[in-house]
Amino acid sequence: MSVFPTLDISATGMSAQTIRLNTIASNMANADSISSNSAETYRSKQPIFKTIMDNETGLPEGGVEVDKIVESKAPLKMEYAPNNPMANKDGYIFRPNVNPVEEMANMLDASRSYETNIQVMNTSKQLLLRTIQMGK
Amino acid sequence: MESIFGIHEQALLIRKERESILANNLANADTPNFKARDIDWRKEIKNAQDQMDAKKFAPDLEMTNSRHIEAFGDMTTGDYLKYRVPTQPSLDGNTVEAHIEKAKFMENAIQYQASLEFINGKISGIRTALTGGG
Numbered sequence: 001m002s003v004f005p006t007l008d009i010s011a012t013g014m015s016a017q018t019i020r021l022n023t024i025a026s027n028m029a030n031a032d033s034i035s036s037n038s039a040e041t042y043r044s045k046q047p048i049f050k051t052i053m054d055n056e057t058g059l060p061e062g063g064v065e066v067d068k069i070v071e072s073k074a075p076l077k078m079e080y081a082p083n084n085p086m087a088n089k090d091g092y093i094f095r096p097n098v099n100p101v102e103e104m105a106n107m108l109d110a111s112r113s114y115e116t117n118i119q120v121m122n123t124s125k126q127l128l129l130r131t132i133q134m135g136k
Numbered sequence: 137m138e139s140i141f142g143i144h145e146q147a148l149l150i151r152k153e154r155e156s157i158l159a160n161n162l163a164n165a166d167t168p169n170f171k172a173r174d175i176d177w178r179k180e181i182k183n184a185q186d187q188m189d190a191k192k193f194a195p196d197l198e199m200t201n202s203r204h205i206e207a208f209g210d211m212t213t214g215d216y217l218k219y220r221v222p223t224q225p226s227l228d229g230n231t232v233e234a235h236i237e238k239a240k241f242m243e244n245a246i247q248y249q250a251s252l253e254f255i256n257g258k259i260s261g262i263r264t265a266l267t268g269g270g
Contacts, residue, residue: 005156013163020166049167051160064163113165116234120159123245127155130252131148135259 006124012052012063013117019066020047020110024103031098034079036088042096044072044103072097140262144254146184150175151248157217158241161232169229172220172237180216 023045030042047069052062074097082091139145154175164170222231 006159009156009159009163016163017166049164049170051164051167051170063160064167109166112234116162116165116238119238120162120241123241124155124159127245127248130249134252134255 004124004128007121009063010117010121010124012065014114014121016047016049016064016066017110017114017117019069021107021114023047023069024107024110027096027098027103028100030096031100031103032095034084034086034093034095036086036093038076038094041076041094042098043076044074044096044098045069046072074099141255141258143181143185144251144258146187147181147251148248148255150177150180150184151244151251154244155241155248158237158244161220161237162234162241165230165232165234165237167230170232171230172222172232173217174220174240176216176218183216 027044033042035041047066049064050067052065054062076097077095079093079095080091081087081093084093086093154177157173157175161172161174164172220231220236222233223236224233225231
């Protein structure tokens with residue numbers, strides 16, 4: 001284990017939240033990317049977090065990481081648009097299953113969590129600096 | 137030999153440990169099925185006190201040679217890690233409640249500084265004694 005475990009733990013939290021923000025950005029950017037068949041349509045991506053376990057003690061002490069990124073199973077939005085050049089032979093286009101409201105709520109949560117990790121890091125830094133100053 | 141800082145040295149170590157446990161809770165605020173943990177402070181400090189009392193007579197490391205130096209093993213907090221009882225469990229099984237964890241983290245940071253102050257006080261006391269107050 002590191003000499004400054006708290007800093008490492010908060011750093012893992014920040015990087016995990018960054019990945020979460022990245023997937024949200026990707027989802028939002030692709031919210032309007034239409035397609036002519038369901039297989040090629042963009043699907044909302046969601047990261048799944050996992051605690052990093054300490055191999056020596058078996059305790060959850062090492063922070064957090066992104067275990068995997070899964071695609072949302074929500075149904076795609078089928079739209080009847082025969083005039084659209086992307087429409088299939090039945091006149092339908094497919095829109096991604098990205099829910100902008102959900103993504104915005106997730107984004108706020110992710111940025112709050114990111115801030116929390118920064119606060120923890122700052123407090124920890126102050127305590128460490130005071131420890132170094134001990135007896136002076 | 138007993139530390140001149142008494143229980144405050146142990147207290148500082150436990151605060152440090154608790155800090156990383158609470159930081160881990162906050163880092164895992166969005167991890168499915170993560171259970172928030174905390175140290176049972178009362179038991180932990182009692183254990184540290186008992187260890188300190190015991191150390192005077194029984195060192196942790198066995199001395200098989202007369203030239204060996206007395207040494208003690210580190211204390212561990214593993215036995216005193218308890219799971220937090222959530223007031224509102226969430227759907228994904230995560231029991232981290234950010235506001236509670238933040239409050240505990242702040243409380244722990246202040247207690248850590250208090251322990252540091254005690255040690256600083258001891259040091260300046262010893263310094264005064266050594267220099268004769270001059």
